[in-house]
Amino acid sequence: MKILIVGAGGIGGFFGAKLHQAGADITYLLREKRQKLIQQQGLVIETPKASFTIHPKTVLANQLEPVYDLIILACKAFDLSDSLESIAKASSKGLILPFLNGLTHLDTLDHQFGKDRVMGGVAHIAATISESGSVKQLTELCSFTIGPRTPAQESLSQEFFALCKKADFDSFYKENIEQTLWDKWVFLATLAGMTTICRGSIGDIAATPYGKDLSKRMFAESCAIAAGCGYAIAEPSQASSQEILTKEGSPFTASMLRDLLAGKRDEHQHILGDLIGFADLKSIDCPLLKVAYTHMAVESKNRL
Structure with missing residues (x-):
């Protein structure tokens, strides 16, 4: 499964790094400044217990191709429009998995991609980007909950959940994700x-x-x-x-x-x-x- 994560902030950076460590095929879609920093020093994750660094694949919006099975949106809710513009070259294929606060973003995504292509997800973590560019986890809380919103998503949802179970965070699968x-x-x-x-x-x-x-x-x-x-x-x-x-x-x-x-x-x-x-x-x-x-x-x- 090829996974594109939009952004390497608190949610995308932390959970993507943990999935990368577990062997998942992760690529980060980044802005140029963030990409240069991560290419130079790696993606640094600071946790209450320890820190670690990964060196993930990264890509800019103009380099994207429709080769991803799953596109994870881990942006702030007010950045949804910009994020959708940034994935335009990749979004003709695969499922979309948003980890945004609130609920009205689902209407936007359903309208653009169709409900069969939009999964549901909830991330629980307190994290931020530090002045040095690292992702800093503020508490030990870190969990992922995912689930299908239509039967068409069940197979890939279960495949992705199997990947999550190999990673070092709590993960849950819910049939009624809404x-x-x-x-x-x-x-x-x-x-x-x-x-x-x-x-x-x-x-x-x-x-x-x-x-x-x-x-x-x-x-x-x-x-x-x-x-x-x-x-x-x-x-x-x-x-x-x-x-x-x-x-x-x-x-x-x-x-x-x-x-x-x-x-x-x-x-x-x-x-x-x-x-x-x-x-x-x-x-x-x-x-x-x-x-x-x-x-x-x-x-x-x-x-x-």
């Missing part, structure tokens, strides 16, 4: 919403008199939206998410907060705004999510 996407979305919306409003970690929020209750209320709003769209979050999943979102002493934050504090472009529209859009369609009240979105919208405008 439910898994909703499970992550409601969790991430609450994590991003609360940590950006409060500009602090889960532990900071939990240490205040009202923090835990507000986190639970925002999570309940998100769960209500999922249920209203036909993807009710199961009780065990709700319980485990709430435990993480209210854990005392936890340093956990959302990447949206890190982007906010660094003055970078963020995904508030895709994580918060799109979820609120579904709530409005279903006439579901979600005042806390709207406060979080409004706060980020103002912050984003002020950074322009």
Whole structure:
């Protein structure tokens, strides 16, 4: 199986490197500056336990050919259009596997490629690109969940999952992958919403008199939206998410907060705004999510 990974950031860089170590045929699609750096020093992965370096195959957009069985999109949601332009020479063949936050990107991909060519995937990792260009894993959490969205994808999905099982990260296969996407979305919306409003970690929020209750209320709003769209979050999943979102002493934050504090472009529209859009369609009240979105919208405008 020939795999093209678009970008070598937190998700693509880390999981692609682990798959490369496991023997997978990985090629990275990069911009010229990133390609030169990786050609010079390799792709460096820093983890809480150790660091390692791989020397992967890389390609620029104008060098692409339609030879890949699987194209993994590991970009930020706001970079989807640019990523689709960059894979134009390769995308007439193979399945597309997006690891983007939110859910509305599936509509875009289904429209362009047809649903039979668009798998579902969820990545759980906190990682960033350091000043030196290495991919730095911030916590030990690292898992991949994939699954087919139509029967036409089952064979390749299972083949790719077999590759993932050989790699040094947790991997899961879900028949109902769209439910898994909703499970992550409601969790991430609450994590991003609360940590950006409060500009602090889960532990900071939990240490205040009202923090835990507000986190639970925002999570309940998100769960209500999922249920209203036909993807009710199961009780065990709700319980485990709430435990993480209210854990005392936890340093956990959302990447949206890190982007906010660094003055970078963020995904508030895709994580918060799109979820609120579904709530409005279903006439579901979600005042806390709207406060979080409004706060980020103002912050984003002020950074322009």
